[in-house]
Amino acid sequence: MSILVVGSIALDTVETPLGKVVDSPGGSALFFSAAASFFAPVKVVGVVGEDFDFSIINFLGKKKVDLSGIRVEHGQTFRWGGRYQQNMNIRDTLYTHLNVFESFQPVIPPHYRKCKFVFLANIDPVLQLQVLDNMDSPSLTVLDTMNFWIAGRRQQLMEVIRRVDVIILNDEEIKELTGQYHLQQAAQKLLQWGPRLLVIKKGEHGAVLVSANDYFTAPAYPVNEVVDPTGAGDSFAGGFVGYLATCSRLTDLNFRKAVAYGSTVASFAVESFSFNRLREVSRRQIEQRYEQFRKMTHF
């Protein structure tokens, strides 16, 4: 089954204690695509400026990511600069130049509309609603968002939440969204608003899946060295939705496996800057780590 992703395409300048990259490809739509394309065909909707060199994402085309929904607008590509502190859990944003992304209007090409899986990456909820309105009849819609929209576009975000099947959030975001400190209570409150299922990302502490009838915890894979955490969340989402797009039925067990695949793919993503690791890793290596992951939690 094909997957649609709508999100940002950026040129990231990232500094971590282990190195630095300048204007390397990033953004939620690309990280998601790189991760999801291990499992299923992906179609991207996004925007770049005239300065964008498509050759730097050639590898996505080779992985059957459909880039025809990326529009080139007059101006510069979205640029983000950030620096991670020693412990890698804290990052300082050095600059955010939205450029052409500021006036992004997602246009869904006709041949994208039949995608059965939809990932609404972290963009303005107003745009996320437009995307939902333009899809034929998706089997599964998955939402990501962030504090900025929770605080500034609450009403529209609530409408998206009512309409999607799955929400992926981090632990801070779900607390802010629901006003509940206690994660279990926050999750229960959010489920009452409509989604079938929540995935709460806890960074180095793994992820939790909560639905009306299931509760599942997955650790983070213990990578030897985190080189760059940028894109980990979108890579997780890519592995998660990607695996689900291969399933004939969306059972509780398959959602659990999808969380484990998401964690597995994210664990590769952080092992190098930008897409460097996701570009070289094979599906076989993903399966091997997924098996190690399973063994890590068995008792």
Added chain:
Amino acid sequence: MSILVVGSIALDTVETPLGKVVDSPGGSALFFSAAASFFAPVKVVGVVGEDFDFSIINFLGKKKVDLSGIRVEHGQTFRWGGRYQQNMNIRDTLYTHLNVFESFQPVIPPHYRKCKFVFLANIDPVLQLQVLDNMDSPSLTVLDTMNFWIAGRRQQLMEVIRRVDVIILNDEEIKELTGQYHLQQAAQKLLQWGPRLLVIKKGEHGAVLVSANDYFTAPAYPVNEVVDPTGAGDSFAGGFVGYLATCSRLTDLNFRKAVAYGSTVASFAVESFSFNRLREVSRRQIEQRYEQFRKMTHF
């Protein structure tokens, strides 16, 4: 197999967003005993003042905890007062009156010396060494410690570490002890110092077990309401060592199960103040939650 525990016995005054108790029984030795006694006989070494009313720990005697190693010294019992903030992960110590605990010298009664399992709760490493010197030939020795001893008694603590089989620490402590930020690297460094196995407690994020040939992660059980986290770490240790004391062999799998039992018992401990929940829960309830715990992590 019998378990020896040497640690503190305290009267705790604890305030959390959900209530308050005054001078209720606590301390590492008692929390450990309450937890371990679900599984195996426990023998306690500790000290109290003349003001200590043994009737408040009657229930431990009924659970076959041998209290004959508790000495009554002239003076007042150790008292601790603390207040937890809204999110329960931060606590402020209001006072620490060591009283008779300040000059505590563990005396191991002769009938305690053949205990095959030894838990050295969080006390001065100098005293922990004395305890080790006074045991016949334990099968498994388990160490707990804290930042105070890591900073102030490093040399003696290192000697204890060289002599024990298992160390239980939280994530902050292992980083401070090894000077390594990255948890995996910190664990590898600590293992080189002698212990066979480490258990890293991560509070609401669960626990990780690391040995030369095993890596296991367990989540925390998602309790509906954390009423009082005091004693959670010692209850975890009690469930962990308690389960091991029932095993005919100390295999990797049994260590994993022990972590899960530790987490299970700790999850009950935090559901009420002091020992209130551990006192009423049954072994059957522990088994039921342990099974839920297993299901929570299966995929």
